[in-house]
Structure formats: C-alpha cells, structure tokens
Amino acid sequence: MARSVTSLLNRHGLSDLGETAALAASELVAGAYRFTPDREMVLRVRWQYEALRIVVYDQHPAHAAPAAAEECRDRRSRSMWLLAAAVDSHGGDWGLAPVLTPGGGTKSWALLHR
Numbered sequence: 365m366a367r368s369v370t371s372l373l374n375r376h377g378l379s380d381l382g383e384t385a386a387l388a389a390s391e392l393v394a395g396a397y398r399f400t401p402d403r404e405m406v407l408r409v410r411w412q413y414e415a416l417r418i419v420v421y422d423q424h425p426a427h428a429a430p431a432a433a434e435e436c437r438d439r440r441s442r443s444m445w446l447l448a449a450a451v452d453s454h455g456g457d458w459g460l461a462p463v464l465t466p467g468g469g470t471k472s473w474a475l476l477h478r
Contacts, residue, residue: 366390369409381416381476384450385409388418388474391447395472396422399440415456416476426468447474
C-alpha cells in the first residue's frame with residue numbers, strides 16, 4: 365500500500381511528499397485495522413487546495429455511552445504519535461472524527477503541505 369501511494373504521487377509530480385504520505389497512509393490504515401479488525405475500510409488520497417489529503421474511513425461501531433466514545437477516541441489518538449510527528453514535519457494536521465451514519469464508523473485523516 366505504501367508503495368502504491370508513493371508511485372501515485374510520483375506520477376502526479378508530488379514526489380516530495382511521497383515518503384511522508386506513504387507513512388501517513390500506513391499509520392492511518394494500521395490504526396483503522398487495530399480498532400476495527402476484519403472489517404472493510406476505504407483509503408482516499410487526494411491533492412486539493414494545494415494540500416495532500418489522506419483519509420481512511422473504517423467501520424468502527426458507534427459507542428452507546430459518550431464516556432466510552434471519548435475514551436476510545438483518546439486511546440486511538442494516542443496511538444497515532446508517529447503520524448503526528450510526520451505530519452507536523454510538513455506543517456500539516458491530522459485528526460479523527462465519527463462518521464455520521466447509522467452504522468457508525470471513524471474518519472481518520474492527514475493533511476500534508478508542500
């Protein structure tokens with residue numbers, strides 16, 4: 365997967381973001397798998413508004429209790445320390461948000477600037 369991201373960016377003249385984008389995509393996918401094993405996920409890589417946007421949607425079930433949802437979000441955020449460091453080196457940002465669908469899910473994303 366990381367090789368695919370690097371190859372894609374090379375073909376579109378964004379090779380300077382290749383290594384960091386591959387790492388970011390790998391970390392986002394790994395986090396989604398860690399919290400939602402054996403479920404489908406979607407990876408999107410898009411150049412838009414002078415920034416590279418990497419988004420992973422997973423099927424993490426919604427928590428019934430707000431405290432459990434917050435605890436899960438905190439635990440997931442803490443596991444993304446490598447992603448945070450890589451994105452910060454490009455002046456970017458990253459985050460997690462619940463997907464507002466009946467089945468739940470999580471959208472995790474990274475934004476990289478040149």
